[in-house]
Amino acid sequence: MASELPLPTPLLLILLLILLLPPPCSSWQAKADDDASVSRSAFPMDGDVAWVVQVSDLHISAYRPERAANLARLLGKALRAIRPHLLLVTGDIIDAKNQGRTTSRQDEYEWITYKKTIDAIVGRGGIDKSRIFDIRGNHDTYGVPYRGGKLDFFSTYSVNSQLERLSIISSILLQGDSRSYLFLGIDDTMSVGIRFPANLFGHPTDKRIEAVNSELQYRTNHSNAPITKVVFGHFPMSFTTSSENGQRYESVFARQSISAYLCGHLHAKVSKQLWRYHEMRITTEDHKSSFWEWELGDWKDSRLMRILAIDRGAVSFIDHTLKQALQTSILVTYPTDSRSMNMLESKKWSMRNDINVLIFSHQIIRNVSARVFDSHNEFKIVEEIPLQPVASSSARRPLFHAKWNAETYRSPSPTRYWLQVFVLDSRGVKTSSEQKPFSVEGKMAIPPRPWLNYLVFEVQWEHMYQVLLRSNLAFTIVLLFTPKLLYYFVRRSSSYQRWAVSVLSSPIQQRKAYFWLVWFLMEGARSKPFWFSLVIYVLWLIEMPWFWGRATSENGEIARMYLSGWSMPFFDRGLTGDKLSNPDVLVITLPFLYLVVVPVIVLIYGLFAEKAIAYLRHSRRTEYAADAANMSAESASLLPGAPRALLTKFSNKMVSLMIQFCGGWTRRALLLACLITTAIHLKLCSMLMSAYGAAPVALSPPLTWMPLLLLGAAAYCTMLPAD
Template identity: 25%
Template sequence: MEKTKWLDIRGNHDAYNIPSLDSVKNYYRKYSAVRRDGHFHYVHNTPFGNYSFICVDATQTPGPKRPYNFFGILNKKQMEELLVLAKESRQSNHTIWFGHFTTSTVISPSPGIRSIMSSAIAYLCGHLHTLGGLMPVLHTRHNQGTLELEVGDWKDNRRYRIFAFDHDLFSFADLSFGKWPVVLITNPKSLLYSCAKHEPLERLLHSTHIRILAFSLSSITSVAVKIDGVNLGQALHLSGPIFILKWNPRNYTNGTHKIEVIVQDSAGRSRSVHHIFSVQENIHLTFDPMASFILLTDYCTVARVLFVLIVLVQLTILITFRYRKHPVLKAPPGFINLTSFSLHVLSKINIFYYSMLLLTLYTVLGPWFFGEIIDGKLGCCFSFGIFVNGHFLQGSITFIIGILQLVFFNIPLMVYLCWSLLQRCFGHNFRSHLHQGKYLKIIPVHLLMLLLYLWQVCSCYFIHVTFGTLAFVFSPLRTWLTLLTPVLVRYVWTLNSTEFGTFMVQLKCHMSS
């Protein structure tokens, strides 16, 4: 703290199970360098200009237990505060925004967080942990020109980033701790991360030296530079970590070129880094489409729309078949006809129709569970949000959990009931159905439903472990549904055959014809 300026920010783990900012469990308030709540603006002053750093604090307050703390949330008041900070930073040479969450996992009111930070050169973030190593590079650019640069976690993977402004041209390197030497080419900068809207890229054409930052535990002994495979010589040490080599950028005015720097230290360690550059301003490179999709997609909006669509489709099917006339079966009936017929049977039998209808509506409107959302603080969880300790946290990952509930249990249960009712219409009960000799077609259906039922049981266990016994007991969508499902399944196989009389006659007539 005496030699270094630290700027730290809360993440979702820092807000995990935190009832309030004043809580003794809020370790960020005690152990952080900044020791302040919410957003802040720090201006770094240099002889050649000022550089602004704006912190975006989107962590939820109060902070619920996982998984309901995965998304960050900004309300209207917080957005107004950030807009003020953005205006304050306009006098600086450059502005860097930083926060824990990627913009794709931040819920913000119109015009949106990306619009507010549009004047910044870059937004630095983490949170996704490079998706467990599946996406080691998660970088993209907003439509407004701001770079979004996610970096892997320090805790498990020891990932960190260094960045520099060289004549107001922004360069950075993502690195693994303990690997030396560390090398960053600041001029010419990488074409992929160049932005004419935010940087004076014309300075590249008029520059006189290639500039490199090189760090190591041992002294640097060699800094070799190549462009397009041609050795330009050894860069000279200027001061500190800075190495320079004279060049003429006008020799590289056509298209793109590759610069490579090989650094060695006195301990025999070496590192080679390279990137593509161009001194022309009308040439661009595109980011990895998958990385852009991950960082630019508004997951909460997508999940909300998908959740509503799935519910509407399921309700439409149920209600349509409820009031539809008897289906016309073709002889012999195919898969589509039998599916339609089974939905018709389910919708016409009250207990199954109302069970599925109420389950779907309850998933949307009813409380999923009531318990300790935060230790010692009771609350209710709905699809559209969470009420806890006098606060309302709008729906975010709740919609994703709702989609999983619909896709992996509610809808499969409805399909299984339709299939079972169809077997009953063929005149089978549970035992005769198992002894009809078609094990390869029958057993997998039961096993699949059993696996999905076990998934539902595991979700009850998760609620008990995470939110306590009260939440386990008062959980209609998990515990109660888990207990009622076997009753519903048993009923479908033991229902008096007279209930199927009309349907059995109709089906047999069409099968015989």
């Protein structure tokens, strides 16, 4: 069996150096902002049907000028036809990436381009600039040490900043004839703008959540008319963390009876539309409240725009891809799609005998009609209803209306009856809406969730990170300590060597499957120097800093990254550091733990286990060495003496060296796996160097050097001995 080889002295010295190495100092300071401030705006509205436009994830880039140009041209022209009451820009206004997209930085040119683009949209779309509301996304805070600083260009070039609406919470009230509609915008970006990639989550505070709750309650208490509430932000709830005391927005939204939460962030590459229906119990009784969460894909690549309407409390929307100018758009505001209704069945349900449709077009609309189809009767037409424009002194109401007998369409099934609207414009062009199910009784038919929708939008990634992290650490600890304990107890009985040799020497058919796992683990953990090195390394990763880098800007001070997040030394507060960006660091920690640390441990075990087998094979080969030598002597007389001797000596030496290092096919497979793990590790390090600086990351032994040193030392120490 393999003997326990000592760990090379340089490796022990490096481990000692890691433990004694002091972290670099930093003089970085943060400027806290008021994370509970609220700015209030109010606008009059003609009638009781409101509609707004939402765009998200513009990613205006200095290297992709067509994004801003298309935004000004396409969105500006679309707004001319839509004439919305509000335009909501829900974050990630600029791209904040270099040309190679390897690092993040704030570029003032991109913000200037955004300001000019908004001015062009105002000119082309005819929308009042005061009705445009923009909020930050994570890209808008990349590398911003604190809000209000010289790198916080949102505070200079955003629409909200130009109109002095820099509060974290924007409260916008649309006041109709007999109803009011509240749109509440929340900026949940980090107060300290960590650079890419560790900046993925919204980070509300207890103070902000309480302010949101208070503002929603205030608007309810001070409204003289029924009020419908819609909240918008950049981050989905699945990518929003809990506050310091574990509070979350979902309970506030349910308690305050909001209708919908609008967001962006995830882009259409994941899905053009991600949705989630939140239903929560808000009292000790069985009283439940619900709201919808609707994500909008990006403008960046997909050119997506949403039109959302509220018709006397009923919320509906339609999404458009603006690859070209907006054509005629049809949005049925009532009856709403039963698959996305924001109202539960209730005894207070009020049946409405009307159909309302918003039609947005650059052309004059000549004719509008609605058809009702019965899905239980092969989708045959049940009724065709002509719609008429609603008379109004305002040109802002492209609303068409018809009366019908809603009692006719009572049904226990929320998807039996389907509605489709047909439009004829002045050019003779016919346009039809998508067929959608409806329920006059307010019954809902929530569609099945695609698995990707569930994984990305319904899994709470703050909690999932903890599950994945703790599972990995638990597996790693078990992998380290279980075989060591087994080997300790087996060795005490003085039977390990005999047991291992007897089973290895037996035919393969007689070997039990569980033996391979037990033997593999125990043989891998036999080397005390390597085992203790791995234990110390894992403990370091759990408690000590992984690496240092410029976390807030290219020229910012050095900060430390731990498993629990970035540590920013707030010397002005007399603290050694506060942990930020947790669980944002999951994009760094999870790949490293799963793809590097665990494979390194398994491969080191494998190399030592393979060496034990190689020793056994070597002992068997020596039994036949004499016979092979005799056969070689008999055949040697057929070759000239000197050339044959030199050739044999050279060949034997080369073969011996190859066998020493590479061994058999098992060792070659292990070495190949080591190379693959090394390549993955170097790729991860390269990405971090691009993001946070090459020198600090490269000079961080726990992250950069240790996996390579451990694998290299294990490969060296498990070489076969020379014959």
